[in-house]
Amino acid sequence: MYVKKTVPYLNCGLDLVGEVLYGKWKIRILWFIYQGNLRPSELQRKIPDVTRRVLNVQLKELEDHELITKKIYPVMPPKVEYTLTDFGRTLIPLIGSIGLWGDEHQERLRRVILKHAAQSSDQSGSDYVADDPRFATLPS
Secondary structure (H helix, E strand, O other): OOOOOOOOOOOOHHHHHHHHHOOOOHHHHHHHHHOOOOOHHHHHHHOOOOOHHHHHHHHHHHHHOOOEEEEEEOOOOOEEEEEEOHHHHOOHHHHHHHHHHHHHOHHHHHHHHHHHHHHHHHHHOOOOHHHOHHHOOOOO
């Protein structure tokens, strides 16, 4: 497993939150566990772009930061479920607020994200994401 080689910078609340929540999928993982998707396979179906390895790493980090707990059932094949801790539940209103902000500003956010993606692909010579069906309904 990956181990950080530098000491984290923890001088303020934002540094602390960043250390705990930074990771492409962590906020979505917490939200989906809150909604009742407790098994890794359920989470992977909800977040199809995440690899199993990255999902497991981020689940382990959330567990290490005491936001979720892992329960392993003694059955064959092994069954694992994750649940939010009381501490993890304190994040749910914040995650909900961030989601609402995203909903309120979705057109602008999509526009600037796709503009940046197009500029990045022009510079790298790679194919632009406009061919991706997930973006088919977005305004240009």
